[in-house]
Amino acid sequence: MPARLPLGDPQMRQDLHRIRAAGRILGVENPFFRSHDGIAGAETSIAGRTLLNVVSYDYLGLNGDPRVLAAAEAAMRRYGTSVSASRLVSGERPVHRELEAALAELHGTEDSIAMVSGHATNVTVVGHLVGAGDAVVYDALVHNSVLQGAALSGAQRVPFAHNDMAALERALQSLRPQARRVLVVVEGHYSIDGDVPDLPVLAGIVRRHGGWLMVDEAHSVGVLGATGRGVAEHSGVDPGVVDIWMGTLSKTLCGCGGYIAGSHDLVEYLRCSAPGFLYSVGMAPPWPPPPPRRSGSCGPSRGGWKSCTRTLCYSCGKRRRPG
Numbered sequence: 001m002p003a004r005l006p007l008g009d010p011q012m013r014q015d016l017h018r019i020r021a022a023g024r025i026l027g028v029e030n031p032f033f034r035s036h037d038g039i040a041g042a043e044t045s046i047a048g049r050t051l052l053n054v055v056s057y058d059y060l061g062l063n064g065d066p067r068v069l070a071a072a073e074a075a076m077r078r079y080g081t082s083v084s085a086s087r088l089v090s091g092e093r094p095v096h097r098e099l100e101a102a103l104a105e106l107h108g109t110e111d112s113i114a115m116v117s118g119h120a121t122n123v124t125v126v127g128h129l130v131g132a133g134d135a136v137v138y139d140a141l142v143h144n145s146v147l148q149g150a151a152l153s154g155a156q157r158v159p160f161a162h163n164d165m166a167a168l169e170r171a172l173q174s175l176r177p178q179a180r181r182v183l184v185v186v187e188g189h190y191s192i193d194g195d196v197p198d199l200p201v202l203a204g205i206v207r208r209h210g211g212w213l214m215v216d217e218a219h220s221v222g223v224l225g226a227t228g229r230g231v232a233e234h235s236g237v238d239p240g241v242v243d244i245w246m247g248t249l250s251k252t253l254c255g256c257g258g259y260i261a262g263s264h265d266l267v268e269y270l271r272c273s274a275p276g277f278l279y280s281v282g283m284a285p286p287w288p289p290p291p292p293r294r295s296g297s298c299g300p301s302r303g304g305w306k307s308c309t310r311t312l313c314y315s316c317g318k319r320r321r322p323g
Contacts, residue, residue: 034046035047039063039064040053040056040058040063041053041056041058041061041063041064042056042061044056057191057219057250057251057252058251058252058254059219059222059223059251059252060222060228060252062252062253062254063254064254065254068254072286072287073286075095075285075286076285076286078285079093079095079285080285081284081285081286082281082284082285083281083282083283083284083285084281085281085282086277086278086279086280086281086282087277087282088278091281091282092282093282093285095285096114096282096283099114099283100112100113100114100259103247103259103261104261106221106229106261107217107229107230107232107239107245107247107261108229108232108238108239108240109239109240109245109261109262109263110262110263110264110267111261111262111263111264111266111267111268112259112260112261112262112267113259113260113267113270113271113274113277114249114257114258114259114283115257115258115259115260115276115277115280115283116256116257116258116280116281116282116283117256117257117258117276118145118218118247118248118249118250118257118258119143119144119145119148119258120145120258120276120280121145121246121248121257121258121259121260121276122143122145122146122148122149122216122246122258123145123148123149123152123276124149124274124275124276124277125149125214125244125246125260125270125274125276126146126149126150126152126153126183126185126214127148127149127150127152127153128153128270128273128274128275128276129153129183129212129244130153130155130181130183131153131154131155132154132155133155133179133180133181134153134155134156134179134180134181134182134183135155135156135157135158135175135179135181135182135183136149136150136153136155136156136157136158136182136183136185137158137159137160137168137171137172137175137182137183137184137185137211138150138157138158138159138160138184138185138186139159139160139162139163139185139186139187139197140159140160140161140162141162141187141190141192141193142185142186142187142216143187143216143218146185146216150185155183156175156179158171158175162190162193163195163197163198165198165201165202165205168184168202168205169205169209172184172205172206172209172211173209176209176210176211181211181212182209182210182211182212183211183212183214184202184206184211184212184213184214185214185215185216186202186213186214186215186216187215187216187217187218187219187220188215188216188217188219188220188224188230188231188232189217189219189220189223189224189230189231190219191218191219196220196224196231196234196235197215197231198235199215199231199232199235199237199241199242200235200236200237200241203237203241203242207241212243212244213241213242213243213244214242214243214244214245214246215231215242215244215245215246216246216247217230217231217245217246217247218246218247218248218251219251220234220247221247221251221252221253222251222252222253223252228252230245230247243262243263243266244260244261244262244266245260245261245262246258246259246260246261247259247261249287255287256283256284256287257283257287
């Protein structure tokens with residue numbers, strides 16, 4: 001019987017082996033996959049030690065908020081812990097459409113669709129909306145999920161230098177004559193570098209070349225804009241300049257999943273044909289409590305939905321003690 005080669009990338013396996021060996025030689029413990037003892041906010045506990053936490057995406061401190069916990073518990077008691085099927089078949093629940101209506105309102109769009117994973121949302125949506133003969137043009141620092149979706153699509157893949165609008169213009173000028181359709185994908189807020197795109201200029205370039213614009217708002221919602229509505233509010237532009245708004249439910253909104261907000265036509269097309277939605281179980285009932293519609297203890301914030309966090313109120317700017 002012939003020997004079987006291990007599945008996966010051989011180079012990746014060698015790299016992992018070398019990294020682990022170097023760690024053992026140097027006496028450096030693996031810093032990844034550390035188990036947190038409880039809710040991880042501005043402070044966290046690992047193996048009984050209280051530590052500052054600078055790698056949490058719980059931007060408004062809502063994870064563990066009594067209102068969120070109560071909403072999740074009420075959803076579980078009414079609908080159970082799982083919907084047990086795709087929403088197309090028998091997994092649709094009122095909380096799904098309530099969430100989607102709230103997300104559409106948040107982004108100023110006609111409709112939205114929520115899926116079980118942020119990463120899978122980008123993979124299935126990018127992979128489904130374009131194909132052979134098309135092109136996906138993306139910022140060089142865009143998230144891995146966009147790259148995976150672009151690869152899945154079979155479209156031509158063209159990165160441009162981070163936040164370089166002149167480079168984007170050149171890419172579109174060279175592509176547009178032969179590409180059937182061009183989808184441009186950027187992030188609204190790059191979490192590692194902390195910078196944002198020049199959205200008015202970006203949108204103008206994409207429109208001028210007849211392209212479609214998709215903006216990943218995973219790290220923008222709750223962080224950018226006077227009421228936390230993301231990079232459009234931060235930039236002072238109409239959300240309609242962007243064709244596809246993508247976001248995640250696992251960061252500011254302290255749940256799990258991803259979503260697309262845009263025109264009713266786009267959302268209906270995805271709802272009826274996107275594989276990652278159509279053939280996936282619907283979101284578990286505890287995950288999608290709608291974003292609060294009113295401000296919390298800091299008072300009104302121009303119609304926004306934010307409330308004071310345990311560390312910093314993004315509506316009133318008052319800093320608070322962790323815990």
